[in-house]
Amino acid sequence: MPDWAEQLPCGRLLLRKPLPYDAPALFSGVSGDPDVTRYLGWTTHTDPAQTQRQISHDLARWQRDVARTWVLVADGGEPGGLVQLVGQGHAMRLGFALARRLWGRGLAGDAVTAVLDEAFRHPSLYRVEAVCDAENARSARMLARIGMPLEGRLGRYILHPNLSPEPRDVLLHARVRN
Numbered sequence: 001m002p003d004w005a006e007q008l009p010c011g012r013l014l015l016r017k018p019l020p021y022d023a024p025a026l027f028s029g030v031s032g033d034p035d036v037t038r039y040l041g042w043t044t045h046t047d048p049a050q051t052q053r054q055i056s057h058d059l060a061r062w063q064r065d066v067a068r069t070w071v072l073v074a075d076g077g078e079p080g081g082l083v084q085l086v087g088q089g090h091a092m093r094l095g096f097a098l099a100r101r102l103w104g105r106g107l108a109g110d111a112v113t114a115v116l117d118e119a120f121r122h123p124s125l126y127r128v129e130a131v132c133d134a135e136n137a138r139s140a141r142m143l144a145r146i147g148m149p150l151e152g153r154l155g156r157y158i159l160h161p162n163l164s165p166e167p168r169d170v171l172l173h174a175r176v177r178n
């Protein structure tokens, strides 16, 4: 079984394992920006210390082999996004978010493609799925474009607390090993 790469260079981007000092940049661009967190499964951070704790949690999950989070760095600048795979065994769940300044350049698609390539190097992995809020058209478009087609709509499936206290419908996208 190959080890998981801690760094994934891909063209205009570098994806790398988080570092404790990423917290301020990730807070200002990603976790603390309500436009970025709108459709995510956790509430918008109000303090960089929350982002710091999340990084520690993500590093602990690398250690325990239950999830991997990569920080996205574009154009050699500040950390500006996150791509995450959660799970063990034959299936994993994908998550991703980019700072607004990086939207609309095809960067999320490139980053997720690199993570999928890395994931499917592992012969025991057969499926990577993503669930996106039924109103998150930008995300669904990107997933379909990079080869994670729509499998269906799941009713009242998940809480997106920045949108509503009630569970939301999601679109299920996946890539499977043939």
Ligand SMILES: CC(C)(COP(=O)(O)OP(=O)(O)OC[C@H]1O[C@@H](n2cnc3c(N)ncnc32)[C@H](O)[C@@H]1OP(=O)(O)O)[C@@H](O)C(=O)NCCC(=O)NCCS
Residues within 6 Å of the ligand: 035, 036, 037, 039, 040, 095, 096, 097, 098, 099, 102, 103, 104, 105, 106, 107, 108, 109, 110, 130, 131, 132, 133, 136, 138, 139, 141, 142
């Ligand atoms: C969803 C999200 C990750 C998409 O990021 P992105 O980098 O803009 O997405 P893509 O990689 O698909 O880029 C495609 C856009 O770049 C444009 N683009 C420019 N150059 C491009 C290139 N070389 N290749 C592909 N697309 C390019 C496309 O026209 C497209 O624009 P559009 O979305 O307005 O149609 C981003 O909006 C985000 O972080 N949203 C908040 C968090 C979130 O919702 N996460 C998903 C949870 S399921």
